[in-house]
Amino acid sequence: MGVLAPTGLGRDEHWTNTLDGVSAIGPVTRFDADRYPSRLAGEIPRFVAEEHLPGRLLPQTDHMTRMALVASDWAFADAGVDPAALPEYGAGVVTAASAGGFEFGHRELENLWGRGPEYVSAYQSFAWFYAVNTGQISIRHGLRGPAGALVTEQAGGLDALGQARRDLRRGQRMVLAGAVDGSPCPWGWVAQLSTARMSRRTDPTRAYRPFDPEADGYVPGEGGALLVLEREDAARTRGALDDGRWYGRITGYAATFDPPPDSGRPANLLRAARAALDDAGLRPGDISVVFADAAGTRAEDAVEAEALRGLFGPYGVPVTAPKTMTGRLSSGGSALDVATALLALRDGVIPPTVNVARPLPDHTLDLVTSPRRGPLRTALILARGHGGFNSALVVTGPGGPPSDPTQP
Template identity: 85%
Template sequence: MRADTVVTGMGVVAPTGLGHAEHWAGTLRGASAIGPVTRFDAGRYPSRLAGEVASFVPEDHLPSRLLPQTDHMTRMALVASDWALADAGVDPGRLPEYGVGVVTAASAGGFEFGHRELQNLWRHGPQHVSAYQSFAWFYAVNTGQISIRHGLRGPAGALVTDQAGGLDALGQARRQLRRGQPMVLAGAVDGSPCPWGWVAHVSTGRMSEEPDPARAYRPFDTEAGGYVPGEGGALLVLESEEAARARGAARRYGRLAGYAATFDPPPGSGRPPNLLRAARAALDDADLRPGEVDVVFADAAGTPEEDAIEAEALRTLFGPRGVPVTAPKTMTGRLSAGGPALDVATALLALREGVIPPTVNIARPLPEHTLDLVTAPRRTPLATALILARGHGGFNSALVVTGPRRPGRATTPQRQESKPS
């Protein structure tokens, strides 16, 4: 039998709050953190809104020696790693030398750092470029810096699958646990709030150009017109149940029960997208039926075409209005790889508290989607959540999480269709 993968700690740095308690409280309030960009002058760009972690002050959390060598994104990731390990009650120095691995995902790397140093090169010459530029911009930098900070010498990895990476990192960590690694710190903290990163977003043609924060990011709505970028994410401490029990872990937020990833066929091939295949494969991996899923955390791309693809996949898998669907990322924006990792943390908290968090700012859901879209907090028994994510270029990932004490299949009731919020 395959060993359970349990979540014993989490560290959250999100526009909705620092730490998982503050994030959860803000999410339940429906407090959107989307607003005008403040980290650079976005006035010349067609899109000027973002979900920024406004309350994050790196000097409050990190030693001064780390600040010159790290990008803003990496600083948030380091703090999230500190909080995740502390939340799990883990002192890395007391663990075996190779006892903890690290797997993160990123879509952009430390672009703000890289952009600044390229400006120094162009304006002042190579002698003004920081030596830390050699790694601070790189996609794998969070994995490396977290490993160094905590002395984690177990298996390490970094994935680059855009938004889907937040789930892919957790899937890769689960593989390491099944190979015998006792503990892995995994997830994603991402974001590129700088001109260089902004141009990459604009080039997709999928960003919202709506100036009103309350109307800018409306997935599954009649006024859906694109997404709003954001920054932040979550890191989770994952362990085998055996390892968690052996060290006396104080809590289990839940279990990673199933995972799958697919890739879309090339445009113009006439073949359908593969998000549905990913969701089905993740449920099969979890040995669960669609009727046993209590809530779906949607990818919620925010464009009419992509929203329609996701809605069709959910309708095919669960039936019309067959499962509650939520997208709390409407409060944060899409955090690139960090978004799905934050969704997993939010889903685990939802299972623990028995509350589905809301999708905010949805005025008129498209009726043809036939989704049971949760637009206000909904209190209901929850045991199982499906999290979906898609990355630009055709990446699809799906992850199933269950509560710490999910009943066995023989006694799990089939979920009934819920009333809309």
């Protein structure tokens, strides 16, 4: 895995700060947000692209893409894979994004209207595009296998992994998948404000509190995770299962779409979760922990709590939302949740949900608000994207139930 998050650069720093409950939410620094009603974000500190990437890439890439390129480097290094040594079509890449390089596009629009069209970068033709991370990663590493890009907002990180799993089941041996996302610029900010779901509080400890009686919205953030997925037989052949490099298996995945808000029909998050468990061949009692979507609004939190109650019963499973430390990272958020869940299974500890001192009793959730140790075998990760997208992914740790060795 390759992780860039507000909670840390790299897997280890992110995991340490997450277990310590260190929140990275604070005032926006990447632009002047004083004129906006929401002024907090989960920004990645100390990320200097020039320290990680060649100078030729910087003029043609958005901040989001630079982070994704670094995450791809770290993911391959963590997996012990040299992409240049792979067969020509030996690896593919699938990423997700909520919109693309908003900051790059914002800057070039300023040039267009303030200075004239001759000052607009030719790289604007692709740097803003939602598929740009997939393209730039494939070029950087020479990945000529199946490629794709998903646009389902917060659910996108899970959907990218689900698509990569399909590619593996069709015969591909390796796929780099996940999402690194974020748009900390005025244009991206206005786009998120238009949903009326962002918190307007200025106290970082009170602004994003899912499942809390005072929940009033979310805080945006930037970052995410990319993971190297392989068919198990391929991973075994190259010795990856023998050297401690692997974190677990994707055993179940499903996605649904909500009906129109005025239809009177219920949301379909519960259907997605049930379908993912069915795909994994598991029962609700087999799940050790749920990583919640944690939308942060009273109405959406109630929908998720109802779905969890319907699947597990009241207080039926430990539930956590470590994204309270990072904010919602658009498509990168659910990919980061998968990476965090795999680390939780590895170390046998559930990371905390911070800043939620007294979960709303009506939700009847066993919300983990301080690190909780215990045997963990299987995690369910939930994600919802604005506009009605629901996704659910089941992962098991190395000590989880055995699987078909020909499957990822």
